[in-house]
Every structure is written in structure tokens, then in C-alpha cells.
Amino acid sequence: MSTTEILEELPRLAREEREKIRQRLEEIELEEMNETPEMLAAIDAGRRSIREGKVVSLEEARRRMDQWTIKLS
Numbered sequence: 001m002s003t004t005e006i007l008e009e010l011p012r013l014a015r016e017e018r019e020k021i022r023q024r025l026e027e028i029e030l031e032e033m034n035e036t037p038e039m040l041a042a043i044d045a046g047r048r049s050i051r052e053g054k055v056v057s058l059e060e061a062r063r064r065m066d067q068w069t070i071k072l073s
Contacts, residue, residue, distance in 0.1 A: 030043070
């Protein structure tokens with residue numbers, strides 16, 4: 001199947017099928033990045049948070065940035 005054929009078929013798939021494809025593509029990308037178990041766990045936790053509506057605004061993220069990073073001197 002060609003790339004063009006795959007792209008043409010995507011709109012015909014159910015939402016759940018597209019989500020499976022999206023997840024698999026992300027898995028492939030991560031495999032190519034030599035991911036660690038910790039990185040995968042963090043990504044999974046982030047996805048869960050988004051699904052559960054546990055998100056913050058960009059402004060709030062900027063306010064919290066100092067807590068999430070270290071300062072180099």
C-alpha cells in the first residue's frame with residue numbers, strides 16, 4: 001500500500017482506529033529516539049493527565065517553570 005493510499009484511507013477509519021494508528025506512529029518515533037523507560041512513563045502520565053482534563057494554561061506553566069527546572073550558574 002502506498003503512502004497516498006494510506007492517507008486517502010485515514011478519513012474513512014473510525015476514531016478509535018485512527019487513535020491506534022497515532023499511538024503506533026508515536027511509538028515508532030520514540031523507538032527511533034532511543035527512549036528510556038522513564039521517558040515512556042512520563043509520556044504516558046502526560047497523556048493520562050490530558051485525558052483527565054488535568055492541564056494548565058500557558059501562563060500557569062510559565063509561572064511554574066522555575067519549579068520544574070534548575071538554574072545553571
